[in-house]
Amino acid sequence: MSIRILGTGHYVPEKILTNFDLEKMVDTTDEWIVSRTGIRERHIADAGTATSDLAAAAGRAALESANLTPKDIDLVVVSTLTPDMPTPSTSTIVQRKLGIPPCMCFDIAAACTGLLYGIDVVHAMLAAHQRKCALLIGADKLSGVTNWTDRSTCVLFGDGASALVICRDNEKDDDFYIASEISADGNDADFLKIPGFGSACPASAEGIAQHLNTITMNGPKTYQKAVTAMSSSCKRVLEKTGVSASQLRWAIPHQANDRIISAVAERLGISDNIYRSVARYGNTSSASIGICLDELNKNGKLHRGDLILTAAFGAGLTWAAQLLRW
Ligand code: UT7
Numbered sequence: 094m095s096i097r098i099l100g101t102g103h104y105v106p107e108k109i110l111t112n113f114d115l116e117k118m119v120d121t122t123d124e125w126i127v128s129r130t131g132i133r134e135r136h137i138a139d140a141g142t143a144t145s146d147l148a149a150a151a152g153r154a155a156l157e158s159a160n161l162t163p164k165d166i167d168l169v170v171v172s173t174l175t176p177d178m179p180t181p182s183t184s185t186i187v188q189r190k191l192g193i194p195p196c197m198c199f200d201i202a203a204a205c206t207g208l209l210y211g212i213d214v215v216h217a218m219l220a221a222h223q224r225k226c227a228l229l230i231g232a233d234k235l236s237g238v239t240n241w242t243d244r245s246t247c248v249l250f251g252d253g254a255s256a257l258v259i260c261r262d263n264e265k266d267d268d269f270y271i272a273s274e275i276s277a278d279g280n281d282a283d284f285l286k287i288p289g290f291g292s293a294c295p296a297s298a299e300g301i302a303q304h305l306n307t308i309t310m311n312g313p314k315t316y317q318k319a320v321t322a323m324s325s326s327c328k329r330v331l332e333k334t335g336v337s338a339s340q341l342r343w344a345i346p347h348q349a350n351d352r353i354i355s356a357v358a359e360r361l362g363i364s365d366n367i368y369r370s371v372a373r374y375g376n377t378s379s380a381s382i383g384i385c386l387d388e389l390n391k392n393g394k395l396h397r398g399d400l401i402l403t404a405a406f407g408a409g410l411t412w413a414a415q416l417l418r419w
Contacts, residue, residue, distance in 0.1 A: 095265035096219050098419075100159025100258035101387040104150035105136035105251070105374060112248070119244040126248045131351020135251025135375030137236045143177045147254035148232035149190040151380075155228065155256035156191070158390070163191050166258075168227040169198040170215055172207025172379040174287075174408065175234045176200060187230065197224065204285075205347050205407025207231055207379040208255070209275065209415055216270045219261040226260040231379030238287055240307035249349070250308070251375035255383025268418070271400075272334045274326040275413040281318060285310045285408040319353050319406040324360035326414035327404050331361075334416055338363045342399035342419070343389060347406055348374065348381040357404065378407065395419045 111134045112123035126132055138147065148171055156163065171184040184198035203210040208231035215227045232254035241247050259269075289305030290296035300306065323346060331338065338344075338361050346354050348371035358367045368385045377384060382403050389395050399419040406412045 094220070095262040095267045096216060096259065097262070097267070097269045098257050099260050100155045100157070100161065101256070101383065101390045102151045102154025102156070102158055103253065103255040103380065103384045103387040104147055104154060105253040105384075106138040106142060106147070108137050108139065109134050110137045115248055118241060119247060121244045121248055129352070130249060131369070131371050132248065132375045133372045136253060138234050138252040142234065144173050144175045144232050144234045144254075145177045145183050145186040145190060147234060147252060148173070148183060148187045148230045148256070151232065151254035151256040151383075152187060152191055152228050152230050155258045159258040161226065161258060163193040165226050166193045166228045167196040168215065168218060168224040169193060169196065170201060170211050170227060170229045172201040172203065172211045172231045173233055174202065174204050174207070174378060175238055183232070193228070203277070203407065203411045204409055205349065205376070205378045205381065206405040206409070206411035206413050207407070208382050209273070209403060209405045209413035210411070212257070212259075212270065212415060213273055213275055213413075215259050219259065222261070226258065228256060228258055230254060230256040231383050233378040233380055235308070235376070235378055238307050240304040243304070243307075245312060246308055246310055249376050251377050253374055253377035253380040253384060255380045255387055257383060257386070271416040271418055272330050273413060273415040274329045276326070277409045277411040279409065281410045282408070283311075284315045284318065284410060316350065316353060318410060319349065320356045320360070322410070322412035323347070323404040323406050323414065324357045326412055327357065327361055327402060330402065330414045330416050336400060336416060340400055341366060341402050343368055343395070344402045344404070345382050345385045346404045348385065349376045349406070
């Protein structure tokens with residue numbers, strides 16, 4: 094049996110918000126943002142665009158890249174922390190927008206680690222012969238949950254979506270998925286969260302005044318955890334597969350902060366072939382790793398058999414590392 098990524102896609106809104114634009118909105122500078130995060134600009138969706146619009150555009154691109162049509166898909170999974178609405182799931186809205194026939198659709202809530210959680214779940218479902226061809230999407234409209242008066246967070250995030258078409262072929266014998274280390278620890282959930290407007294803290298006018306519907310983060314604590322969790326899970330994946338860092342064609346960490354990426358690379362002894370897109374998109378949460386994969390794929394930088402190490406970290410706290418074969 095073979096399970097492979099047959100297509101990739103991504104979509105970001107046209108509008109770009111630069112660090113110089115942010116200088117006019119909050120007390121910050123391009124120099125601070127670049128030196129602390131590596132981010133230079135991010136894409137921002139307009140008010141009328143929903144997460145499902147970003148997701149559908151990325152999904153359409155991935156189907157095209159796989160040379161498949163919506164009717165070939167029998168599983169739709171969307172990772173997002175910014176669903177269109179509490180219910181129905183964003184995956185069903187994307188299914189409708191893309192014209193995918195009735196099939197299993199569900200969302201994953203693992204924040205920035207969501208695409209890797211999704212790869213694990215989708216792979217397991219395809220391997221168990223429960224479905225044949227999945228559309229896995231990571232999509233977030235973080236601009237809608239950003240406190241634009243808080244300089245410590247508003248400079249970090251961007252909007253975007255990425256998608257993978259992952260299919261099973263019973264006639265072949267290779268598998269893109271080699272190993273993973275996936276975990277979460279709810280004890281540190283307060284480091285990074287949107288405190289309102291769920292069942293614990295329902296929507297209210299006071300809540301809006303206090304920005305409870307936006308992301309709050311303890312930056313330094315999240316930073317430390319991100320570095321240790323991503324580097325140790327990557328090490329465990331490499332150890333258990335006997336693969337060395339020098340054998341990796343690409344390492345693709347979640348794109349939250351260039352300094353985090355460099356710290357993880359240093360701990361793994363990787364100097365080249367670390368893919369970085371954070372300067373152009375900021376932190377796009379669920380979308381970030383898939384955007385990197387799609388850029389590498391579309392630019393002809395992925396070849397059959399290439400070993401790819403991915404790593405992610407996010408609210409929950411959640412984290413994961415995966416070793417994949419292209
Ligand atoms: O995707 C999910 C995971 N998310 C992450 O992994 C993000 C993890 N955290 C980070 O990337 C970093 O902690 C930040 C980029 C958020 C912050 O960088 P830092 O080096 O940890 O800065 P800090 O929070 O310790 O703040 C240092 C100083 C403070 O001033 P004082 O107290 O030293 O006077 C902040 O008030 O920088 C100040 N500051 C800013 N100054 C200018 C914070 N934000 C800004 C800003 N512009 N935008």
